[in-house]
Amino acid sequence: xxxxxxxxxxxxxxxxELSKFRLIAPxxxxxxxxxxxxxxxxxxxxxxxxxxxxxxxxxxxQTETLFRFMRGSSELTEKNVEEEGTTVIFGLRPCDARAxxxxxxxxxWDYEDPYYLKRRELTTLVGMACVEPPxxxxxxxxxxxxxxxxxxxxxxxxxxxxxxxxxxxTDKGKKLEETLSSQLGxxxxxxxxxxxxxxxxxxxxxxxxxxxxxxxxxxxxxxxxELWKKVSAACLGCGICTFLCPTCHCFDIQDETEETGEGRxxxxxxxxxxxxxxxxxxxxxxxxxxxERTRNRVNHKYSYYPNRFExxxxxxxxxxxxxxxxxxxxxxxxxxxxxx
Amino acid sequence: MKNPxxxxxxxxxxxxxxxxxxxxxxxxxxxxxxxxxxxxxxxxPGQCAMVGIPGVGESMFCISSSPTExxxxxxxxxxxxKNTSALHExxxxxxxxxxxxxxxxxxxxxxxxxxxxxxxxxxxxxxxxPVIQWIRDNRADxxxxxxxxxxxxxxxxCFKDEFEELMECGxxxxxxxxxxxxxxxxHFVGFVPQLLLEVAPSPDNTIAVTCGPPIMIKFVLQNxxxxxxxxxxxxxxxxxxxxxxxGKCGRCNVGHLYVCKDxxxxxxxxxxxxxxxFA
Numbered sequence: 001x002x003x004x005x006x007x008x009x010x011x012x013x014x015x016x017e018l019s020k021f022r023l024i025a026p027x028x029x030x031x032x033x034x035x036x037x038x039x040x041x042x043x044x045x046x047x048x049x050x051x052x053x054x055x056x057x058x059x060x061x062q063t064e065t066l067f068r069f070m071r072g073s074s075e076l077t078e079k080n081v082e083e084e085g086t087t088v089i090f091g092l093r094p095c096d097a098r099a100x101x102x103x104x105x106x107x108x109w110d111y112e113d114p115y116y117l118k119r120r121e122l123t124t125l126v127g128m129a130c131v132e133p134p135x136x137x138x139x140x141x142x143x144x145x146x147x148x149x150x151x152x153x154x155x156x157x158x159x160x161x162x163x164x165x166x167x168x169x170t171d172k173g174k175k176l177e178e179t180l181s182s183q184l185g186x187x188x189x190x191x192x193x194x195x196x197x198x199x200x201x202x203x204x205x206x207x208x209x210x211x212x213x214x215x216x217x218x219x220x221x222x223x224x225x226e227l228w229k230k231v232s233a234a235c236l237g238c239g240i241c242t243f244l245c246p247t248c249h250c251f252d253i254q255d256e257t258e259e260t261g262e263g264r265x266x267x268x269x270x271x272x273x274x275x276x277x278x279x280x281x282x283x284x285x286x287x288x289x290x291x292e293r294t295r296n297r298v299n300h301k302y303s304y305y306p307n308r309f310e311x312x313x314x315x316x317x318x319x320x321x322x323x324x325x326x327x328x329x330x331x332x333x334x335x336x337x338x339x340x
Numbered sequence: 341m342k343n344p345x346x347x348x349x350x351x352x353x354x355x356x357x358x359x360x361x362x363x364x365x366x367x368x369x370x371x372x373x374x375x376x377x378x379x380x381x382x383x384x385p386g387q388c389a390m391v392g393i394p395g396v397g398e399s400m401f402c403i404s405s406s407p408t409e410x411x412x413x414x415x416x417x418x419x420x421x422k423n424t425s426a427l428h429e430x431x432x433x434x435x436x437x438x439x440x441x442x443x444x445x446x447x448x449x450x451x452x453x454x455x456x457x458x459x460x461x462x463x464x465x466x467x468x469x470p471v472i473q474w475i476r477d478n479r480a481d482x483x484x485x486x487x488x489x490x491x492x493x494x495x496x497x498c499f500k501d502e503f504e505e506l507m508e509c510g511x512x513x514x515x516x517x518x519x520x521x522x523x524x525x526x527h528f529v530g531f532v533p534q535l536l537l538e539v540a541p542s543p544d545n546t547i548a549v550t551c552g553p554p555i556m557i558k559f560v561l562q563n564x565x566x567x568x569x570x571x572x573x574x575x576x577x578x579x580x581x582x583x584x585x586x587g588k589c590g591r592c593n594v595g596h597l598y599v600c601k602d603x604x605x606x607x608x609x610x611x612x613x614x615x616x617x618f619a
Binding site: 066067069071074076078106107109110111112113114115220223224249250251252253254255257261263265267270272277278279280281282284286287292296299300303304307308 | 343344345346347349373394395396397398399420421424435554579580581583584586587588589590591593594595596601615616619
C-alpha cells in the first residue's frame with residue numbers, strides 16, 4: 001500500500017473530519033503553546049517548536065475523579081472514562097509520545113490502572129516529526145529517542161514543505177488513515193527514503209547529549225555524595241520540573257465534598273519536590289530537605305525506573321531545563337554523576 | 341478485574357481502646373457490609389489495607405488479624421491525623437471503607453519448622469499480632485514462639501488480654517517491658533532492645549520479626565546481629581506516607597522499592613542494600 005500525504009491546504013479539512021472525535025491539538029494560549037481540545041481547525045497551531053505543557057494530561061489529567069459518593073451513603077459511583085470518548089491527539093512531538101509509552105509501563109504494571117489504561121486505549125496519537133530540534137536543550141537522542149521517533153505513535157507526520165508525509169504505524173493509525181481517506185493523497189514513491197535522510201539530519205542538529213550508560217547502576221552508589229547538596233542548593237522547590245515533565249506521573253488522592261454531602265474522590269498531579277509529598281502524620285519526613293527530594297527525583301528517573309521497567313523515565317525533551325526558574329540543568333547533574 | 345481504587349464498605353462489629361492519651365490506639369473489629377465480599381477476600385499476615393471514610397480520606401494500616409480468624413478483620417489504629425481522628429469517632433454499628441488487601445506478607449510458609457521470635461514496640465505489635473495468631477492456629481507447623489514486647493508505660497501496652505492469655509496457656513513465651521519504673525510492674529523495666537539482650541533468643545533455626553518505632557528497630561537489628569542472627573533471618577515492616585497503595589502514586593519508595601507494593605515486609609538482608617530504608 002502506498003504511503004499517504006496530507007497537503008497543507010487540506011489540513012483544515014482533515015482536522016474538521018477528526019473533530020467528530022475529541023480532537024486535541026497544539027494551540028496558542030497567551031504566550032505559550034499548549035495542547036487543548038479544539039473544535040475549530042483554525043485554532044490548531046502546527047508550526048510550533050514544542051508545547052510548554054506536554055500533552056500527558058489527556059491520558060493522565062491534572063485532576064480527575066475516581067469515584068463519586070454521598071456522605072454517609074454506602075454507594076460509590078465509579079467514574080466511567082468511556083464517556084470521554086475516542087480521542088485523537090494531533091501533532092504531538094515524538095518525545096512526548098515516547099513518554100506516554102514509558103508511563104504506560106507504570107500504569108499497566110501489576111495492578112492495572114483502569115482510568116489511565118482505558119483513556120490510552122481510546123486515544124490515537126498522531127505525531128509530528130521534528131525537522132528542526134525545537135529547543136537548544138533537546139537531548140532525545142541520548143535516551144533512545146529521535147526527532148523522527150515512532151515509539152508510542154500511531155501515525156507520524158513529516159513536514160515535506162507544502163504537504164505532510166503520513167506514515168501509519170499501528171492498526172489504530174491505519175484506521176485513522178481510513179477516516180481521512182478523502183483528505184489524503186498518495187505520497188511520492190521516494191518520500192520515505194527522503195524522510196530517513198531528514199531524520200539523520202535532524203538528529204545531527206541535536207546539540208546536547210549525555211552518555212547514560214552505567215548511570216542507573218552508578219546512582220545508588222552516590223547516595224551520600226556531596227553532589228546532591230550542591231545541585232539542589234539553588235532549588236526553590238517549585239515543582240515545575242515535575243509538572244512539566246512528560247514522564248512524571250506521581251499523584252495525590254484527595255476527597256472533595258460539597259455542603260450537600262455530595263463528593264468525589266479525585267487524584268491530581270503531585271510532585272516529589274514538595275515537602276508534603278512524603279510527610280508522615282507523625283511529623284516525621286523521610287525526605288526533609290530539597291537535597292533528599294532532588295536525589296529522589298534523579299534516582300527515580302535514572303535508576304529506580306530503569307531498574308523496574310528497563311527504560312529511563314526521561315525522554316530528553318528539555319522542558320525541565322528550559323523552564324526551571326533557577327536554571328537547574330538535569331544534564332549538568334548527570335554529568336556530575338558521571339564524573340563523581 | 342476489579343478497580344483497585346474502589347473500596348469496600350465495612351461495618352464495625354466491636355471496637356475498644358488499646359491505649360489512652362492524645363495518641364490513643366483504638367481497635368476496630370469489622371466485617372464487610374456485603375457478605376459476598378468474603379468469598380473473594382483473602383489476605384495473609386503482614387498485608388495491609390487502605391482504611392478511610394469518603395470525604396475524609398484514606399490511610400494505610402496493617403490488617404492486625406490473621407486470616408485464620410474467620411468472619412472479621414481487625415485494625416488497630418493510633419490517632420495521629422485527620423483520617424485517624426475521624427475513624428476514632430466511630431463506634432460499633434458505624435461503617436467505614438477498606439481497600440485491599442495490599443502489599444506482601446510475612447513468608448510464614450517458608451518459616452515452617454522454625455522457631456519464631458517477635459520483637460515489638462508500642463503500636464508496632466499490630467503487624468506482629470497476625471503472625472502470632474497464625475502460628476497459634478497452625479501450632480504444629482512451627483517450633484518455639486517467643487514474644488518480646490514493650491511500650492512506654494503499662495497503659496500503653498496493646499493487646500494486654502491476649503498477652504495474659506498467652507502467658508497462661510503456654511502457646512508462647514512472653515517477655516514484657518516498660519520504659520520507666522511503675523509500682524507493681526512485675527516485668528522488665530527498660531527499652532525493648534535491652535530486653536531482647538536479656539531474653540537472648542538463640543539464632544539456631546530461628547526467625548526474628550521486629551516492628552516498632554524506627555529508633556527501636558535500629559537498635560533491635562544491631563542487637564539481633566550481636567546475638568548471632570544473620571540478616572536473612574530477620575524481618576521487619578516499613579511504613580511511609582501512601583496514597584494509591586498499588587505502586588503508582590510514587591511517594592512511598594525507599595530506594596527502588598515501593599513500601600506499598602514490594603513491602604511492607606522486608607528482610608534485613610534486603611534493607612541493608614538500601615540506604616534510604618531507615619531514613
